[in-house]
Amino acid sequence: xxxxxxxxxxxxxxxxxxxxxxxxxxxxxxxxxxxxxxxxxxxxxxxxxxxxxxxx
Numbered sequence: 338x339x340x341x342x343x344x345x346x347x348x349x350x351x352x353x354x355x356x357x358x359x360x361x362x363x364x365x366x367x368x369x370x371x372x373x374x375x376x377x378x379x380x381x382x383x384x385x386x387x388x389x390x391x392x393x
Contacts, residue, residue, distance in 0.1 A: 346378055 353374055357367040377386070 345383075350374060
């Protein structure tokens with residue numbers, strides 16, 4: 338994975354962590370969310386993820 342890809346993934350996880358904290362997620366709920374996002378990094382392209390977000 339490129340350094341830019343790692344930064345992008347880390348930033349994404351950081352945003353998710355901040356959002357989960359704002360919503361009052363427990364530590365366990367936050368970890369489940371982050372694990373699910375990490376799995377998606379391996380399964381979905383950046384374009385597919387962007388399309389999923391923009392379609393929402």
